[in-house]
Amino acid sequence: MIFGNLMFIHGRRLINLGGLQSWARAFATQQKFKDKVIIKVKGGTGGAGCSSFGREKFVPYGPADGGNGGDGGSVYIATRPGTFNNLSHLLSHYKATAGTNGKGGNCHGSLGSSSIIYVPPGTIVKEIQNLNEEEEQSHNYPVQWVQRPGNERLPKLALDGPSFEDEAERQAQELFYSKSPPINTYPIKYNLMDDDGKPRILCQGGIGGFGNVHFLSEKNRSPKFATKGLKGQSKVFELELKTLCDIGLVGLPNAGKSTLLNSLTRASSTVGDYEFTTLQPHLGTVRVISDNHIPVSFRLADIPGLIEGASDGRGLGFEFLRHIERAKLLCMVIDISPKARISCTEAFQQLWKELEEYNPELVERLSVVIANKADISAEKQLESLKDVVSKKRQSIRVIPISATQRQGMDILLRCMADAYTKMKSL
Incomplete structure (x- = not known):
């Protein structure tokens, strides 16, 4: 056991306790973040129809007047821009309220209250299970009856022929069937990439039951029964936040x-002098005036740091790279200080290798390389970095800054705004 470096040998593996402590501190200081959830949704049940007959003075046997x-x-489900940046606010179950029962005097029950689930733009909605699919596709609605008190069963016609x-x-x-909405035989899939806020249906509520007035016929002038309301649709959905941000910041821990x-931005991302301070994306909104004097607003994300072998799944590589894949543009943050753990060129x-091996399209999204900590004597490192970047692609700009001293921020913001405006115009 080595106490100075906080390491011990377990079996044949050498475990670094310092790394474990970094992860523990990061988990303890960060809020919940969810970019993929499964929810169960149920429409409200329709209210029961009423079996009732009118009563007036000198009219002991009035006509059927049961309401529906x-x-x-x-x-x-609908988008609400600027309110949520992930899916952690969602519940596991959503259910609309039931309709109320009909009453006598042809009084119909009131509609149940509908529910709207709000999500951030860029959410993909997939139906993964329909809990009453067979019933819907067969168009065979399970009719349940409400009998008038004192009538245990529906009357039958004594003669040959169909019963009441x-x-x-x-x-x-x-x-x-006449009142039911069109049946969608395909599973629901919505791509909520826009910000229009238009609600999309997930589960229809159940149809309300019919009062006994609907069952008057030549053979039965006094129907003493009504129908119960149908159950609402019940489905299971997978929600995934596909577009996390407009510009993602990627780099080593x-x-x-x-x-x-x-x-x-006004974000409050955790800052620390240990690796993996960030274990989940943090988002902020940037508002800036571009070189063309046009106001530009875009979402910027601090994406967890990558390590060597991330594209092969090392550590939480796949999880972190999945966040990067959702950014429309990428800015690479490189520590160019002489005291950096590895050289800026390395x-x-x-980083280029990990992005390219995971998805070759990711390196095409790289527009800016941010040479951070340039307030420390790092002229040689900056020139070396520019040389390596130009060999990969000359269109990538290298901007020296100091995030702690807020040096070079104006140039960086204009460069980001121009890249974002150009991307939107394509």
Whole structure:
């Protein structure tokens, strides 16, 4: 056991306790972040129809006047820009309220309240299970009856031919079918990339039951039954935040991404002198005037640091690279100070390699290399970095800054704004 370096040997493995402590501190200081969730959604049940007859003075046996039950509420999903930056606010279950029952005097029940689930723009919605799919596709609605008190069963016609029950069943099926919305035979999939805020349906509420007035016929002038409301749709959805930000900051651990994000925005990303201070993306919004004197606003994300072998799944490599994949543009943050853990040229080549091996399209999104900690004597390192970057692609700009001293921020912001404006115009 080596106490000075906080290391011990477990079996044949050498475990670095300092690294474990870094992870523990990071987990303890960061809030929950979710970019993929599964939710169960259920529409409200329709209210029951009423079996009732009118009563007036000198009219002991009035006509049927049972009202219909109200339809159950539906569940929708919509975007709400600027309110959420991930999916951690979502619940595991959502259910709309039921419609109320009908009453006598042809009074219909009220509709159930619908629910709207709000998510950030860039969310992909996929239906992964329909809990009443067979019932919907067969168009066979399960009719349940409400009998008038004192009537234990539906009356049957004594003569040969269809019973009142069979006739009422047929009528109820026709009524439900005529009122039902079009059935979507394909699983729901929404790509909520825009910011229009238009609600999209997830689960329809159940149809309200029909009062006994609907079952009047020549053979049955006094129907003493009504139908119960149908259950609402019940489905399971997977929600994934696909577009996390407009510009993502990528780099090795301790390159200064969190400090840079806090300097450019009002974000409060955790800053520390240990590796993996950031274990989840932190977002902020940048507003700047471009060189063309046009106001530009974009979302900037501090993405957790990459390590060598991330493209092969080392550490949480796949998880971190998945966040990077959601950024429209990338800015690479490189520590160019002489005291950096590895040289700036080696850091750039390592990051380029990990991005290219995971997804070759990622290096095409790289527009700016940010040479951080340039306030320390690092002229040679800066020139070496520019030389290596130009060999990869000459269009990539290298901007020297100091995030802690807020030096070079104006040039960096204009460069980011120009790259973002150019990307949007394509």
